[in-house]
Structure formats: C-alpha cells, structure tokens
Amino acid sequence: MGRVLAVDDEQDILLMLRVALRLAGHDFLYAETGEEALDLLGREAVDTMLLDIRLPGIDGWEVLQRVRADQDLQGVKIIMMSAHSSPSTLLRASELGCFAYLTKPFTLEQLSEMVAETFSA
C-alpha cells in the first residue's frame, strides 16, 4: 500500500477517489490545481499521482513535464486521467513519461488495478 496524490478540480472526482483509494488501504492526498500539486510534492513523499489533464492555471501536461524534470521526483508514478482518448494524446502521455492513462469514464476496478500496478512495478 502507498501514498496516492490525486490532482483534479472536480470535487466529486476527488470524493470518489478518496473513498475508493482509502477503502483499498492507500494513503490519500489531493490537490485542486497544478500549483498546489507541485507544492505538495515538494513537501510530502508520494508514490503515485493521479493527474487530470484539464486544470485551472497550469494544466496536467505542464505538471507532468515538471515532475519528470525534477530529479527528486523520478520515483513518482504518474497516471493521467482525462476524457480525451485520442491516439495522439495517449502517445504524448507515453512520451512524456507517464505510467498509465485512465480514460473517463472508468470503473473503480480499473482504477484499483492500475494503482496496484504502480506499486508492483
């Protein structure tokens, strides 16, 4: 089990992730903006980050690039969450070093499996 950081501006997405991930035994942290997430990453140890692409202020892509560029954060596994599912988006996510990509709508089972994979990887 590990520490999961969820970044999304949708309160109810955060609610769902929080309840589901805590049920699965994970520690749950959240941020509503990219800036908050980066700030939190600087202070807290995080194993896995669930990152929404559309965010107010700096978006998910920017957060992803900054995290990957930060030597101290190389161990953080990043799962992108978005309603966008075009092949070019998936390719871009992969190239930028994201671990996995969750396309909305997703089931809790898909979420749990994918988060579990980040720990076994």
Added chain:
Amino acid sequence: MQRIGLIGRLTIAAGIGGLAIGLAGMFAVDRYATQALLERVEELNQGVAARLAFSFDDRILRTVVALKVEALNEDVVSLNRARATPELAAVLRVASEYDVLSLYDRTGKPVASSASRFLADPTTVEPRKDVFDEVREMGFAVSVRRGRISALEIAAPVESPPGTMIGALVAQMPLEGIGGAIASFRLGRTGKASLLDPQGRTLVHQDRGRIVRAQRIDTAQGIDGTSGSSVVSTQDGEELLVSVAPTQIFQGSVAIEQTLADVTQPLAGARRILILIVFLSVLATAGVILIAGRRVLAPIQPLMVAVRDLGSGDRMARAPNPKRSDEIGLLSEQFNRMANALEGFDRAKSEFIANAAHELRTPLTVVSGLSELLTRRDALSPKDLDEVCEGLVRQGARARILVERMLDLLRIESGHVAATRQPLNIATVIQRALDAAPAPDGRTIEIEVDPELAVVADEVALEQVISNLLTNAYRYGGSVITISGAQSGDRVQIMIEDDGDGVSAAAAKHLFEPFNRGTQADGIGSGLGLAIVRKLMASMEGTVRYEERTPNGARFVLELEGQRGSSSRG
C-alpha cells in the same frame, strides 16, 4: 455567364416565333381568309357605289309620262309627218333633264327627240325597230356599243287609248362610270360582274374585260335584293361566292360572282408557305438545341460525378473547374460552396456530439464510481456514506441539466419553438429572470432601467436569456452585478455586467460557441448557456455581444427592437 443563356433564349425564341407564325397563319387561313376576301369584295362594291354617285330620279320621268301621255296621244298619230306640237315640245323640254329623250312610233322610227333641253331633229336619232316589242312596260335597259355601256335607258310605253300601245318614250343617260366599274373587276377565269335592274334581272355583264348584254334576261343566282356576300351552290354543284352592292343610280345593283375555288386558290399557296415556315423553324430549333445541348452537357459531366459522389457520402467530392464564367461555372461554384457548407455543418455536428460526450464523461465517471462504492456501504464511515450520496445527487443533476441544455439548444436551432414578438416591459422581465435565478449570498444586483423602457421580444426567451447571463455572472463574475438599459433610435440595449475578471481575448472569440466553459468552472455549468443565449437572441432578431468592462469585469450587451413610444432615457 450569358453565353449559354443567350443561345438557349435565342433557340427558344426562334422556335416559339416560328411555330407561332406558322400556327397563327394556318389558323388565319382556315378561319378568316375567306371572310377577309369577302370583306375586300364588299369594300370594292362600296367603291363602285361611290363611283356611281350621280343621281337619276326616274319618278320625274314617270310623272311626265303619266300626266302628259293624254295630251300626246292626239298628236302621236301625226308625229310621223309633222313637227312636234308645242305641248309635245314642252313635255320633251321637261324630260330633257335626262340628256336624251326620244319618242318612237310603233315601227320603231323616232318621231321626236330632245337633247340637253332642246328639241332635236328626230332624224338624227337612230330608229329602233324592236323598241315597241321591248318596251311593254316601264323598265330599264342598257345599250352597249363596242364592249362598253353607252347608256342606260328608261323606256315607257305610250298608250292611246289606255291599253293600246302607239309608241314608246325612251330616256337615255350616259353610263360610262358604271360600265367602267364593272369592266374593271379582276375576276379570274370564272368570275362574272353584272349590272342588275331593281328586279334583280341581269342587264349586262363583264366578259374578259368587255361588257356584253345578257343573252337572256335572267335573275342572277343567289341575288335576293339585299347587299352583302354569300356563298351559293349552283346546279352543277359548284360553289359560288356572290357579292352584291347597290348602285345609287336606278335602284339597281352590281353583282360579282366567283367560284369559291378561285377565291381560295391563292390562300392554299399561302398555307403551303406557312407549313414550310413551321417545318423550318422546328428544324432550326432542333439543330440549335442539339448544338447548345452538346456545349452544355460536356462540362456538366464532371459536375454530375461530383454530385453523385457527394450524394453517396464522399464529403470531399467537389466540382472541378469552377473558374468558368458561365452558368456551369456558377453552378459548380455554388455546388462547391454547398459541399463546403455541408462539410462545415457535418464537422460542427460531430464536434457537438464529441463535446457533449466529453462533458458527460465526468458526471458519468463519478456516478458510476460512487454508486459502485455504495455497494460496499458497510465498509464506509457514516460521513463518507453521506458525502457519496450527496455527490451522486449532484452529478446526477449535472448530467440531467447538461442533457436538458443540449435539447434546448437543438430545439432552438431547429426552430420548432417560434419566438413571438410582443411589447415587453424590460423591468418586469428582469424581475422574472431574477426570480428564476436569484442572486446567491454575497452578490449584489443593481438595476438601472427606466421603468417605461420596453422592447419587442418573446417573453419566455428574453427571460431565459437574462437568467442565463445572470447565472454566468454569479459563476464567473465579482460581487456586484449591474443591469442597465438604453434606447437609441428604434433599438434598445440591455447591459448585464459584473466586476469580476472578465474573459481573456482568446476565450472571448469562442465565448458563444457550445461547450466553451470558463477556466474557473465549478463543474456545474453545462458550457451551453451562452450558446443558448445567442440562439435565443437570433430567434428574436436581436443580437448579443461581449465587451470588456473597464477597469475590470465582463459586459454582455443585448440589442433588440424597441417598443415605439417608450422612453429614450437610459
């Protein structure tokens, strides 16, 4: 552009013109030619009558004969030997009004004569042996010399005692005019022009330009004493066109007879020419259509291919060579424009569906996730359970509102809901909109609208427009929202502004397009509110635009037709 049009128009004009001339001509030949000819004959007859316009009143002669014959009788016996008695001379003098008046005895020898009011020597008058037999009663005759009418004669028997003829009185008058008229008719081989006496008997007729006396004094065929033209059948089965005109000279008439075949023969020639015109015009039309058709059809072929391809689903199908300046070029250009528009519509529709699906993904993800959690509610704390339930309600409502807004938009776009146009008091409509979308806590609404200001609009639509803009202002604006109104000319503007951050220039470009949400979206908005506003305004023939407010904030300006008579104070 006009080339093919001109060819086409000329072709049609030539064809129609030819056909019209031909058909009208044939119609005229069939229906009116005979009548036209009859009218010509009638005109001719009237001309003849005019040429005979000198008068001859035979009543005077009749009176002379009737009154003086008693006085004459005593002397008539001795007329052969003696000079005229003074009484006879007087009679002859009166009668000499008629140029030549002669008295013949029973042998036909002239016994007295007058000319130009003076007694003439009777020996200069030619004897007429047969006069006694001819003149059994008062009547007319025509004397003919060398194929010409020399005179018209009116003869009366002289009786003594009454019932016993002893001589004849004959008045003569020149008839060159009428003779010339009868001789002048061009009547073809079978035509005949005749001079008839008042009883309708033929006196003389024309024979190849010469006047001859009738062999027998016959009543002319078909003459019933009235003037006019008619067609009669002879005993030989031949049809005769008979025209009669009265002469003014002695209650006689001129009759013209022609066989109908002679009359219609020239018309048959005209008919053949008309048929030829019709035939040639049809031939020419067909030829021009054939040539023009080829010129038109050749460039149409690729256009047809493009139409077929587009019809069978190839959205990229376009007509080649739209550079032509004629109708084909124009049609190709229009087709390509239509194809582009269709592609645009298609793309917009696809985008709308993609956006709608995209917008629905978040609430669906949450609803499905939270409901899944509910199946494990035993593992949830009471606080989590409450939050999960509340989240479910929120996202369910969000999905519902989203679908409702989409349907609203589609309904307005399809025009199924026709906007009514009635005078509306703006202050009242604003109040209704505020009732529907009340300001949340911490927001102040300032209304600066003349209570008399009115527009012509649809009440429900305008209320929805204002409440949508208010909701927008609550969501993205600052703490103070101002609603104001102004009239300029016949247009009224309603401004809804807030003191928030406004909209970035880039976002302002797409502000009224569907699914363009502000970056501060709280997840409740559908992204369709402003798209609906724009559609509703358009349905009321009004406009909506966004303006940047100074120093900060957003301003939406609605413009509608003002109600006449409302105050212009803003």
